[in-house]
Amino acid sequence: MPERKVTLKTFRNAPFPYRGKIPDSDRDFMDVNQHGRLGHTSPRSGVLWEDQTYNDQRVLLALPKGFDVKSRALIVVFFHGNRATLERDVIGRQAIVDQLEASGLNAGLVAPQMAVDAQDSSAGRFWLPNAFHGFMVEATTQLAALHGAPGARRAFQVAPIIIVGYSGGYDPAAYAVSVGGEPRVRGVMLFDAVYDDSEKFSGWIVKAHKTSFFFSAYSAGSEPGDQAIARVLVSKHIAFTQQIPDKLGPGVVAFYGTGDDVNHDDYMTDAWQHWPLQSMLSRITGYVHRV
Numbered sequence: 166m167p168e169r170k171v172t173l174k175t176f177r178n179a180p181f182p183y184r185g186k187i188p189d190s191d192r193d194f195m196d197v198n199q200h201g202r203l204g205h206t207s208p209r210s211g212v213l214w215e216d217q218t219y220n221d222q223r224v225l226l227a228l229p230k231g232f233d234v235k236s237r238a239l240i241v242v243f244f245h246g247n248r249a250t251l252e253r254d255v256i257g258r259q260a261i262v263d264q265l266e267a268s269g270l271n272a273g274l275v276a277p278q279m280a281v282d283a284q285d286s287s288a289g290r291f292w293l294p295n296a297f298h299g300f301m302v303e304a305t306t307q308l309a310a311l312h313g314a315p316g317a318r319r320a321f322q323v324a325p326i327i328i329v330g331y332s333g334g335y336d337p338a339a340y341a342v343s344v345g346g347e348p349r350v351r352g353v354m355l356f357d358a359v360y361d362d363s364e365k366f367s368g369w370i371v372k373a374h375k376t377s378f379f380f381s382a383y384s385a386g387s388e389p390g391d392q393a394i395a396r397v398l399v400s401k402h403i404a405f406t407q408q409i410p411d412k413l414g415p416g417v418v419a420f421y422g423t424g425d426d427v428n429h430d431d432y433m434t435d436a437w438q439h440w441p442l443q444s445m446l447s448r449i450t451g452y453v454h455r456v
Contacts (some may be wrong), residue, residue, distance in 0.1 A: 170228040171262060174253060174307050178300040179222035180277055180289035180337065182215055188292050190341075210284045218283045224304070225251045225276040226311050229266035232273070234312055235319045239272035239452055240304070240349075241265060241327045242341075244334030246358075248286050251276060259331070259433040261442065268446035273311075273321065275304045279337060286333030286360075288340045297337075297345025299376045301326065325351035329442065330358045331433050335390075339365035342373075351452060352413060354445055355381040357423075357432045359390030367397035370418060374403055378408070378417040380445060382436060385425050395420060409437075409444075414451035 176440070184195050184203075197204035199210050204212040205219065213219070245255050255261050255276050265274050277300070280287055285338070290296045305453075309318035328410045330338035335355065339362035342350060359366065359381060370379050383391045398405055398418065405418035423437045433442060 166231045167233075169262070169266060170311050172226050172311055173223045173255070174226055175222045175309070176224045176277070176300065176303055177222075178281060178290070178296070178303045179217040179224060180291050180300075181221065183219065183287075183289035185290075185293065189252030189256060190204050194287070205287070207283070207285050213280070213283055213285060215400075218281050218285070219289065221278040221281050223251060223278050224307070225267065225274065226304070226307055227262045227274040228308070228312060229262070229270075229272070231450070232312070234314055234317045236271055237379065237452065238320055238324045239270060239327055239449070240301075240308070240321065240324045240368045241270070241272050241274050241329060241446070242301075243274065243276040244328070244330045244337045245279060246332030246334045246342065247278060247280070248282055249279075250282055251278050260440065261433070264443040265436055265446060267440065268443045270446045270449060272327070272446075273308045273324070275308070279334070286336040288337040291337045291340045291345065294344045294365055297341040298347040301347050301349070325349050327352040327354065328372045329354045329356070329450070331356045332358055332429065333360070334358055335360055335362055342366065342369040351376065351415075351418045352378045352449065353380070354442075355385050356436065356441065357384050357429055359383065359387045359394065361390065363393040364397075367394045370394070370398065371401050374416060374418055376415050378413045378415065380413060380417070380419045380421070382421045382423055382441065384423055384429060385428055386429065388422065391420050410448065412450045413445065428455075
C-alpha cells in the first residue's frame with residue numbers, strides 16, 4: 166500500500182505576496198511604506214508587515230496512505246484561518262492530514278499559507294478574478310509531481326475540488342467560489358466560518374447546488390452569517406437541512422449549529438465530535454472511491 170506523502174512547496178500562484186487593491190475599495194492592500202518596508206493596516210491588528218506576514222508562498226501538499234491515482238480521486242483545498250502556520254497548526258494542532266487519511270477519502274490535500282500567524286482573514290491574490298483557477302492549475306502539477314507515477318497529472322486535472330474553510334478561511338473560500346474561475350469545485354465545507362461574505366456563499370449555492378454540496382457548522386459567533394445564507398435559500402426555494410447529513414453529494418445543503426460550548430480554537434479537532442473534518446469527509450459520495 167502506498168505510504169503517506171507530505172511536502173511544502175513554494176507556489177508561483179500563492180495568495181501572497183499581494184500588492185493589489187482591497188476588493189470594493191480604492192485602497193491599496195499594502196498601504197504603509199516605512200522606508201521601503203511595506204505593510205498592511207489591519208482593522209484588528211494594526212500594521213502587519215509584508216516581510217513577516219504576507220511573504221510565505223509555501224503550500225502544504227499531502228497524499229494519504231493508500232492513495233490510488235488509478236481510481237477516482239478528489240482534491241481537498243483547506244483554508245486554515247487566523248493565527249496559523251502550515252507546520253504548527255494545519256499539520257499539528259488541526260491534524261488536517263491525519264483527518265483526511267482517517268476519513269478513507271481518495272483525495273489529495275492542498276493547503277496554502279495565508280497570513281502568517283496573524284489575526285487577518287485576507288484572501289490576497291484570491292481576490293482577483295480567476296486567480297484561484299491559476300492556483301489550482303499549479304496545484305495539479307505539484308500533486309502529480311509529489312505522486313510521481315505516469316498518469317498522475319491527468320488524474321489530478323480531472324479531479325473534483327472540495328473547498329474547506331475554517332474561521333477566517335471564509336474569505337479565500339468565498340472568493341474562490343465567487344470569482345475564482347475554477348469549474349471543478351463540487352463541494353464547500355465551512356467550520357465556524359461565516360463571519361462575512363454570506364452573499365458569496367449563497368450566490369454559489371444558488372448556481373451550483375444541483376451538482377455540488379454545501380455544509381456549514383456554526384457556533385453562536387458565526388450563526389448570523391449562516392442564517393443570512395439560509396434566508397436566501399428560502400427565498401429561492403432551495404431545500405436544506407439543519408442536521409448532519411448522512412451523505413454529502415450533489416444537491417445536499419446542510420447547516421449544523423454546535424452551540425456555545427465549543428471552543429472556537431479547537432473547532433477543527435473537537436466541535437460536535439472529535440475530528441469533525443474526518444467525519445464530514447467520510448460522508449462524501451458520488452465523486453470518488455474509498456481507500
